[in-house]
Amino acid sequence: MAKQLFEWDYAGFPGAKTYPHLFKPIQIGNLIIPNRIKYAATEENLNGRDGFVTDAGVAYMRERAKGVVGGLCFMQGVYMDEKRQGQGYVGQAACWDDKFIPGLKRIADAIHDAKAVAGFQLMDCGRVGAVDVEYGHGPSAVPQRLRIFRPIKEMTKEEIKEMIQQHIDAARRGIAAGFDVMEISGIVGYLVSNFISKYTNRRTDEYGGDIRGRMQAVVEIIQGVKAVCGPDIPVGIRLCAEELLDDVRGNTPEESMETYKIAEEAGVDYISVTLGWQESIYPVISRDIPMGNWIHLAKRAKEHVKVPVQMAYRLFRPDLPNKAIGAGELDIWEMCRSMIADPLMPKKVLEGKEDEIRHCVACNLCLARLFRDAPMTCYINPVCAHETNPEFTDPPPAQEPKEIMIVGAGPAGLECAYMAARRGHEVHVYDKRDTLGGTLNEARKAPYGDDELWTCVEYQKKMCEMAGVTFHLGSEVTEETIEDQMPDAVVLATGPVYPELPGGPHQNVVNLLDVMRGTAQVGEKVVIWGNRKPGIGCALHLARQGKQVTLVGREKTAGFDVNPSFKWRYLIYLRQNGVKVYNDCDIERVTPEGILIRTYDGYRIPVACHTIVNSDRVANEALKKAVQSEGIELFVIGDALVPRNLSSAVHDGYRIGMRI
Amino acid sequence: MAFDAEKEIGKVLRGLRAAQAEIGKTYYRWRQVALELAEDGVDPLQVGLRAAERFGKDIGKSMLPRLHWLKGEAAFLLNLGRAMAGLWNVDGGVATAEKGEKPTEVFIKCTRDPWPTWAKEFGVSMKEVALCREKMLKSVLEDVSIFFNIPLDLEVQKAIPRGEGMWLIRLYKKEE
Numbered sequence: 001m002a003k004q005l006f007e008w009d010y011a012g013f014p015g016a017k018t019y020p021h022l023f024k025p026i027q028i029g030n031l032i033i034p035n036r037i038k039y040a041a042t043e044e045n046l047n048g049r050d051g052f053v054t055d056a057g058v059a060y061m062r063e064r065a066k067g068v069v070g071g072l073c074f075m076q077g078v079y080m081d082e083k084r085q086g087q088g089y090v091g092q093a094a095c096w097d098d099k100f101i102p103g104l105k106r107i108a109d110a111i112h113d114a115k116a117v118a119g120f121q122l123m124d125c126g127r128v129g130a131v132d133v134e135y136g137h138g139p140s141a142v143p144q145r146l147r148i149f150r151p152i153k154e155m156t157k158e159e160i161k162e163m164i165q166q167h168i169d170a171a172r173r174g175i176a177a178g179f180d181v182m183e184i185s186g187i188v189g190y191l192v193s194n195f196i197s198k199y200t201n202r203r204t205d206e207y208g209g210d211i212r213g214r215m216q217a218v219v220e221i222i223q224g225v226k227a228v229c230g231p232d233i234p235v236g237i238r239l240c241a242e243e244l245l246d247d248v249r250g251n252t253p254e255e256s257m258e259t260y261k262i263a264e265e266a267g268v269d270y271i272s273v274t275l276g277w278q279e280s281i282y283p284v285i286s287r288d289i290p291m292g293n294w295i296h297l298a299k300r301a302k303e304h305v306k307v308p309v310q311m312a313y314r315l316f317r318p319d320l321p322n323k324a325i326g327a328g329e330l331d332i333w334e335m336c337r338s339m340i341a342d343p344l345m346p347k348k349v350l351e352g353k354e355d356e357i358r359h360c361v362a363c364n365l366c367l368a369r370l371f372r373d374a375p376m377t378c379y380i381n382p383v384c385a386h387e388t389n390p391e392f393t394d395p396p397p398a399q400e401p402k403e404i405m406i407v408g409a410g411p412a413g414l415e416c417a418y419m420a421a422r423r424g425h426e427v428h429v430y431d432k433r434d435t436l437g438g439t440l441n442e443a444r445k446a447p448y449g450d451d452e453l454w455t456c457v458e459y460q461k462k463m464c465e466m467a468g469v470t471f472h473l474g475s476e477v478t479e480e481t482i483e484d485q486m487p488d489a490v491v492l493a494t495g496p497v498y499p500e501l502p503g504g505p506h507q508n509v510v511n512l513l514d515v516m517r518g519t520a521q522v523g524e525k526v527v528i529w530g531n532r533k534p535g536i537g538c539a540l541h542l543a544r545q546g547k548q549v550t551l552v553g554r555e556k557t558a559g560f561d562v563n564p565s566f567k568w569r570y571l572i573y574l575r576q577n578g579v580k581v582y583n584d585c586d587i588e589r590v591t592p593e594g595i596l597i598r599t600y601d602g603y604r605i606p607v608a609c610h611t612i613v614n615s616d617r618v619a620n621e622a623l624k625k626a627v628q629s630e631g632i633e634l635f636v637i638g639d640a641l642v643p644r645n646l647s648s649a650v651h652d653g654y655r656i657g658m659r660i
Numbered sequence: 661m662a663f664d665a666e667k668e669i670g671k672v673l674r675g676l677r678a679a680q681a682e683i684g685k686t687y688y689r690w691r692q693v694a695l696e697l698a699e700d701g702v703d704p705l706q707v708g709l710r711a712a713e714r715f716g717k718d719i720g721k722s723m724l725p726r727l728h729w730l731k732g733e734a735a736f737l738l739n740l741g742r743a744m745a746g747l748w749n750v751d752g753g754v755a756t757a758e759k760g761e762k763p764t765e766v767f768i769k770c771t772r773d774p775w776p777t778w779a780k781e782f783g784v785s786m787k788e789v790a791l792c793r794e795k796m797l798k799s800v801l802e803d804v805s806i807f808f809n810i811p812l813d814l815e816v817q818k819a820i821p822r823g824e825g826m827w828l829i830r831l832y833k834k835e836e
Contacts (some may be wrong), residue, residue: 143803145724202809247728249809281728355702595661606663 003232004032005180006115008070014352019318021325022333023350028308029234029269031180033117033332036325037071037346039064040272040312040334041121041183043089044076044376045369046385049132051079051087051094053103056375056488059387061107061641063343065114069350069467072332073116075107077123077185078174082168085137086191088125090373095122095170101177108178119176119181122225126191127152128278131373137163137216138194140202143277148371160207160217163191168224171400175233182229184221184237184268189277192218196259197243199250211255221264234269236310241273241297244280245564252270257304272334273301273311285314285337286569287362287449292320292525299329310334316360318349327660341381355462359455364565366649371565379563379647380456382415383652395658400425402488402633404660405430407477407623410438412638412649413493414460419657421467428487429469432476437463438495439534439639440646442516447544448573449636453646457576479626490631492624495640496617501529506590512538512615523610524548527595530556530615531583533645536570538613543577550580550607552597553616557583561645582607617643635660684778687711692782705788712792716799719747723800724807731774733810733833734763740804740812741766743833744797748827750771760830770827773820787822793819797829 004025016023034495046056057076065073078095079086087094094100104120111118123263130136130150131504141154152226155163161320183276193201195217201208207216218237226235239259243250251259260271275297276284283289291314298311312334315321321333338345342361348357358381365379378384386392401424409431409563421427435441437457464471475481482490501509512534514520526542528535543549551558551574558574558581559567574581582597582605589596594608618638625632637652638644694707723743729736741757748755748770755770779789794816801812811834818828 045724141806143724143807144720145807147721199809249729260836604663605667606665 002027002030002032004034004253005112006034006070008115009033010035013350015318015350019322019349021322022318022346026308026331028181028236030231031234032118033072034070035068035330036321037068038310038332039068039071039073039339040121040310040336041074041077041119041123041185042340042451043092044368044385045089045090045091045373046375047076047093049090051092051096051100053100053106055388056385057091057093058106060385060550062110062113062386062422063393063569064339065111065116065118065337066340067344067347067602068114068116069347070115071117072119072181073111073114073220074119074121074181074183074227075104075111075179077121078104078170079129080122080124080170080654081163084133084566084600085130085135086124086126086166087131087133087546088123088129088190089132089370091375092123092125095473095563096324097164098173098176101173104174104177104179112178115487117181118179119183120171120177120184122170122174123184124163124166124191126194128189128190129191139189139207139214140200142200142202157205157207164220164224167221167586168228171225171228174228180233182225182233182235182273184218184225184235184474186218186237186239187274188240189279192221192237193240193243193277196239197245197250197253199245199248200244211251211258212262215259218259219262219266222263222268226267234636236270236272237263237268238274239263239273240275240277241301242275244276244284247281248279250277253300257300260301260305264307264429268307270332271301271305273298273309275313280605281567285362286364286566287452288569288573289314289362289449293326294500295320295329295574298324302329302331304581308332312336314362316362316596318346319356337362337366340376340378340384354462355458356466358459359452359645361452361456362449363563363647365563368563368565380650391658395419395423398660401425402660404428404489404491405477405482405485405487406491406493407431408438408493408495408638408640409433409436409471410493410495410638410655411440411460411646412640413438413491414457414464415650415653416491416493416635416637416657416660417469417653418460418463418467419654420660421464421469423657425660427467427469430466430472430475430477430481432474434474436473438470438493439513440635442513443534443537443646445516445541447540448569450496450537454547456646456650464467477623479623482623482626482632483631486630489635490623490627491635491637491656491660492620492622492627492640493638493649494620494622494640496643497620497622498614499616499618501590501612501614502587506612508592508610509590509612509614512613515613520613521611522547522613525594525609526550526611526613527552527609528613528615529553529587529595529608530557530617531581532561532615533559534617535613535615536562536574538615539579540570540573540577542613543579548578550582550609552582552587552595553587554586555583617645633660671761677752680774681752681778683751684775685781688778688782690783691784692746701736704784705791708784708788708792710794712796713799716796717802719796720800722804723804727804727808734759734825736808737764737811737831737833741768744800744829744831745770751775755827757831760832762832764833766831768827768829768831770820773827779821786823789821790816790819793821793827
């Protein structure tokens with residue numbers, strides 16, 4: 001007899017009418033899940049290095065549990081071996097002993113407090129594990145392609161049996177902690193996937209050979225975990241639909257579908273469809289991959305198994321999974337990054353408040369942080385990983401309401417504006433432009449998905465409207481404006497300034513913003529000065545118009561300000577679009593024929609071009625003295641303080657908005 | 661534009677040549693240190709071979725991210741051969757890789773090798789130079805073979821340090 005843990009009625013909510021397929025129940029094993037929403041297990045490095053759950057980890061999960069409005073909410077995967085070979089992240093929760101149960105119970109309780117279904121994931125990181133020890137373990141000792149990962153020792157049969165038992169024991173502990181659903185992680189290069197792939201499993205015993213042999217350990221894990229869980233706790237597994245390892249002779253897509261069937265035969269109650277390994281050379285989830293690009297893999301999985309199929313991977317908008325579920329191509333909508341960016345995302349969908357969602361911009365900063373042993377953070381959500389701090393989650397009202405003038409309606413100014421207004425200040429935002437968004441108006445025109453960055457401004461605009469911010473667009477602030485208005489505080493969010501190139505002004509030099517707007521004349525041969533993100537975006541924008549582009553800049557590598565989990569995409573696109581790059585260089589001279597650059601060690605290189613695009617930015621000192629001379633409280637944020645990226649603008653704005 | 665391209669390029673090239681010369685000299689200086697610190701009676705050839713093995717294994721690891729199987733076995737072997745030829749080129753040698761008659765073999769040809777010259781400066785025998793290069797290249801293949809699950813080997817058919825005018829190395833897939 002199937003049971004439902006918590007009663008939910010979505011009938012009165014607008015989202016249930018707009019997306020009817022997302023808010024209808026589904027049975028998994030003997031458990032009825034009231035909707036089709038799942039926060040998928042996501043590492044966040046918020047737990048102790050000893051594997052114990054922390055307040056930060058619990059608070060992080062509590063917020064996500066509120067978001068799934070009764071759906072599935074999974075805590076991060078736990079490692080299960082005392083030797084810590086299966087530990088892939090320094091802040092990963094452990095479950096190799098009963099002593100971890102009380103901490104894990106805190107997470108299960110936090111999820112249940114929100115009337116959501118608590119999911120527990122078993123995750124031995126295998127080939128990408130051993131983060132704190134000398135050797136990792138795997139079915140075969142295949143060398144690592146990336147040096148950041150530890151060397152692998154081949155597991156003996158006894159060690160394989162021990163590993164299977166560790167999964168079973170950890171599942172028992174998860175049940176004791178109060179979790180309702182059990183999940184085995186077999187994705188992105190973790191141990192289960194290492195056994196399955198012919199790239200990493202070269203064994204000739206019963207745990208290797210053909211696909212059935214390579215699935216043998218997985219089958220034993222599934223059967224052992226099922227036996228512990230009994231009929232009331234469903235067991236699922238996350239498996240690759242495509243490994244994307246054809247460059248190293250990994251499994252074929254047909255073999256991957258075979259693994260789904262074998263897992264189903266072994267007794268799993270659902271399958272979560274994933275793709276790609278951390279070692280894959282193909283992008284899977286970055287912004288340059290169109291939304292919904294991978295939904296065909298869920299459809300393929302549905303054609304091969306009868307159990308429910310779940311999937312995440314670039315499904316940030318509710319219409320995509322709603323349509324796929326309606327078409328019978330998917331059963332449950334999984335989310336990771338979209339609920340890192342906005343923990344309440346599906347709740348807002350249900351309540352018909354989609355314009356209040358802070359959308360993930362698929363930059364992968366969250367992943368980049370994890371791989372560098374840092375706690376999770378979000379590019380676009382300043383509250384992420386600060387859920388224990390009420391100053392962040394629920395900033396207190398201002399002790400003394402003030403009249404605040406914010407100069408600049410870019411992402412920094414807007415973020416600061418709604419936060420300050422929400423706390424009770426009277427906020428006026430000025431901008432000489434007629435539109436909101438500042439330089440993001442131009443940045444969004446760069447190719448490979450940068451239009452998604454604009455969602456940040458749409459969210460901020462809505463928040464400002466709700467908080468009662470007053471806008472003065474098309475209104476340039478001068479010293480006289482400040483003298484006339486005499487606000488209690490001024491926030492300068494004016495964006496950067498673009499310094500003249502040496503010997504300037506020059507007729508053949510144009511500004512980056514004018515180029516992106518399409519108002520500047522640009523010749524066939526172009527040099528972009530500045531090898532940070534704005535320069536890269538402009539270089540790709542022009543290269544795709546057929547221009548011959550050379551990117552020159554002071555940074556040692558192009559994209560110094562882009563996080564490494566996304567930077568590699570830009571470097572590939574620069575190469576594919578034929579953009580020449582000179583890093584670690586300065587401008588010696590600008591001439592009518594082009595530009596003479598000087599490398600850091602003194603070599604000079606002439607680059608002929610018709611146009612030089614200046615993307616070099618410095619802090620904006622304008623108005624600072626005027627504000628200070630009037631004795632007005634002053635804050636400088638975003639690129640006006642130090643030219644950086646969108647994330648810094650948002651985080652600056654939020655924090656000053658909290659403090660002011 | 662008051663810019664003398666020939667002068668600038670000449671300056672860059674001189675810097676490159678000096679750096680290349682330092683590669684070999686630095687290796688032989690360290691070899692000398694190792695021999696001085698080693699116990700009496702140690703065979704210098706064994707020291708050289710051990711170093712060659714270490715270099716080869718490390719170079720093999722660094723090749724893994726750059727090699728792939730996307731265009732099949734023949735293209736894989738040619739790419740690997742080119743990468744191995746490139747080891748001479750960065751040191752200031754001249755080497756290429758060419759397809760063999762069979763799809764499972766590639767020939768690496770090196771017509772200019774700076775290592776014998778450097779070895780002479782330090783009184784190292786040509787036999788050691790030849791054997792160490794062979795050992796290093798074979799060690800490169802170890803991790804590459806395991807990683808791509810393909811049994812690889814090579815045979816040195818000609819060697820500059822043996823007075824044969826060029827290096828000719830057959831890189832091939834072993835019969836399973």
